[in-house]
Amino acid sequence: MQKIDSIEQFDQLVESGETFFMLKHSTTCPISGAGYDEYAKFEANGNENLYYLTVQDSRDLSNHIAEKFHVKHESPQAILFVNSDVAWHASHFKITAKSLAAAKEENVQ
Template sequence: MDFLRRIARALARPGLPAMEELGVKEMRSLEDLDSALAASQSEPMFLFKHSTVCPISAAARDAVGEFLRGAGAAAPAFRLVKVIESRPVSNAIAERLGVQHQSPQLILVKAGQAVWSASHGAIQPSAIEQALAAAMR
């Protein structure tokens, strides 16, 4: 596990705000997932499945951060699940929402249902904006 921590630190981008500083809440338990899905009944929300040891996931994290910084206070809710550290939550997302697991993966949830998802290089600020606009119609 110490090896994984060292890799995660190496992948961290100095100077960029942590996801928590951008208003992203981490889901660590199935209860957290239940709460997020319940909250999506009133407002759409994004679930971001992130690997702390993958450089592609680090790039997707940066894209999510760029979107959030641009959206500011108007940003929708975002929840983060670290797929290695919280595997039961990651697996439950795939099972409950019927979206095949990938990492990195961003899923837009509205009324407890997945209405859009993207993975890997498709996670871009413009794609997030378009998905959110479509979900708000």
């Protein structure tokens, strides 16, 4: 899991066409903490290309993602990018290792 801090880093990742998950995470919210733990569990199951941002540190990036991809900001929020676009997203308690695995299976060839 790699932290992304800047719009430039994120845009380069999107432009690469890489399939990846992005988690918007708040360090002060227990629900966000639970979502982060599920994201880490998903990673521990051998999944790669997982990125996250901390909303408190990267508000501009969080807003950029919401505006560019028309996905209303929520925290926690997991977003799957496939072919440089949003293929799936979920928030709050819908972020589980199981839901992330299902999204990957349904959207990634």
